[in-house]
Amino acid sequence: MSGEPMSSLKGPLEGLRVVDAGNMIAGPLAATLLADFGADVIKLEQPGVGDPMRHWTPVKEDRSLWWKVIARNKRLITLNLSASKGQELLRRLIVNADILIENYRSGTFERWGLGYDVLSAINPRLVFVRVSGYGQTGPYRHRGGYGTIAEAFSGVPSFTGFPDKPPTLPGFPMADSVAATFAAMAAMFAVYDRDHHEPHRGQEIDVSLYEPLFRLVEAQVIGFDQMRLVKQRRGNRMEEDSPRNTYQTRDGRWMAISASSQKTFERLVHAMGRDDLATDQRFRDNVQRVANADVLDKIMADWFVTQDSDEVIALFDRENVVAGLIYDISDIFRDPHYAARGNIVEVEDQDFGTVRMQDVVPRFLRTPGRVRNSGGQIGQDNEAVYLGELGLVADEFARLQAERVI
Numbered sequence: 515m516s517g518e519p520m521s522s523l524k525g526p527l528e529g530l531r532v533v534d535a536g537n538m539i540a541g542p543l544a545a546t547l548l549a550d551f552g553a554d555v556i557k558l559e560q561p562g563v564g565d566p567m568r569h570w571t572p573v574k575e576d577r578s579l580w581w582k583v584i585a586r587n588k589r590l591i592t593l594n595l596s597a598s599k600g601q602e603l604l605r606r607l608i609v610n611a612d613i614l615i616e617n618y619r620s621g622t623f624e625r626w627g628l629g630y631d632v633l634s635a636i637n638p639r640l641v642f643v644r645v646s647g648y649g650q651t652g653p654y655r656h657r658g659g660y661g662t663i664a665e666a667f668s669g670v671p672s673f674t675g676f677p678d679k680p681p682t683l684p685g686f687p688m689a690d691s692v693a694a695t696f697a698a699m700a701a702m703f704a705v706y707d708r709d710h711h712e713p714h715r716g717q718e719i720d721v722s723l724y725e726p727l728f729r730l731v732e733a734q735v736i737g738f739d740q741m742r743l744v745k746q747r748r749g750n751r752m753e754e755d756s757p758r759n760t761y762q763t764r765d766g767r768w769m770a771i772s773a774s775s776q777k778t779f780e781r782l783v784h785a786m787g788r789d790d791l792a793t794d795q796r797f798r799d800n801v802q803r804v805a806n807a808d809v810l811d812k813i814m815a816d817w818f819v820t821q822d823s824d825e826v827i828a829l830f831d832r833e834n835v836v837a838g839l840i841y842d843i844s845d846i847f848r849d850p851h852y853a854a855r856g857n858i859v860e861v862e863d864q865d866f867g868t869v870r871m872q873d874v875v876p877r878f879l880r881t882p883g884r885v886r887n888s889g890g891q892i893g894q895d896n897e898a899v900y901l902g903e904l905g906l907v908a909d910e911f912a913r914l915q916a917e918r919v920i
Contacts, residue, residue, distance in 0.1 A: 525552020585889025
């Protein structure tokens, strides 16, 4: 990066104006992804209360550490959108905005007089990204949307977990995070369309929490359509791939293996000293290995439990076997590859001096994104935005504060 001009440090989205009118995870994370790459993101919060993420654990000294990450790289202002004066201020804010993101229950913005028809009349170039549990249409559109419910509705937990245990939900807000990624991607698709195709207008984008996950289940829809296949819970196995599991080593670590291709399987069993398995008719190809997965899994497990994890990793590296230890966050902080890639960065923070968090992904080599600051205090940029940019006079600013509009 030392050879790049300083302008490259501003990111590829420099000059893009985004208004983040969401709360919690899905909408705000979509805005964070854009902010990471240089977009000017103005984050709206309820006056005196703030985004609920300010109170999510882990909490240190009454400050949410999660907030530090999801609110990074944003300018923070307060605005009560349920108040008529707050709605008018939003209309003024979007005059020069490229993207507006919200993730309220379907119909809320229309009730506030802030539907796309109203906003696009003010700014025809506006891209309005709307994230909700079930989308803006359909019989469930008015239901509240939470990631856990969306995950259940997507069908993913039905085939996640072990067959003798209940369906398993992910240990992080997966539906919100995946929807946020799709929302950010869709916003940029729409900006490209606006800037390169007639009539050079923005558009409304409808992102539900469940549909991005449903899109990612890939062959299940066509499999059910054509063969009435219903995917079942198989633990760490996959019915399309064997061996595919986690295996415990002698020193108590867990190793992940996936060896569906024939060459990958042959390298694996050669490294294990079991070339005979490559010619065993039960394991001669992936179809047969899946059919005999119980037998193969036991062979694999019996071998791994006699080996120490460091020795296995060194052996597999030499033999070009695809495998990896299951990491927890303490492993990640110690790992040299994470360090070499700069996946964790140190950021100046108003409360704690410095904090460390994930760096920006994906990696742009010419115009990289970067973490410029961690999430800050509620309303810290009110004066800069309302007085400096919207042109409110001091008396009006004070009056709106007293009325809890800002």
